[in-house]
Amino acid sequence: MVRAKEKRDERDFQTHEEARRALFEYIEAWYNRRRSHSALGDVSPEEYERNASTRSAAA
Template sequence: MEWIYQETYETRRQARRDIFEYIEIFYNRERLHSSLGYYSPEEYERMIKVS
């Protein structure tokens, strides 16, 4: 994870919080996933709800 390598953390708690935010905010919500037809999970969920 390039984002994490750029940071120096004073505590594990800070590192865990940052990693959690990366996973929950970017990876799970915004990142395009090939298994979803290259849509982000949020976009894919919206499409499913509309159809």
């Protein structure tokens, strides 16, 4: 059994593959979408997309 502990979520995984998938989903679905990226002017991808939508609507 693999144990993963985080402040907001504590789970037991039956296999390393299950833990790997959960980690991948966390990184791709949450972390990378919300952290700032220097290539985007130090804003998160979500904020960048919001700003782009606002600029497009104003044009």
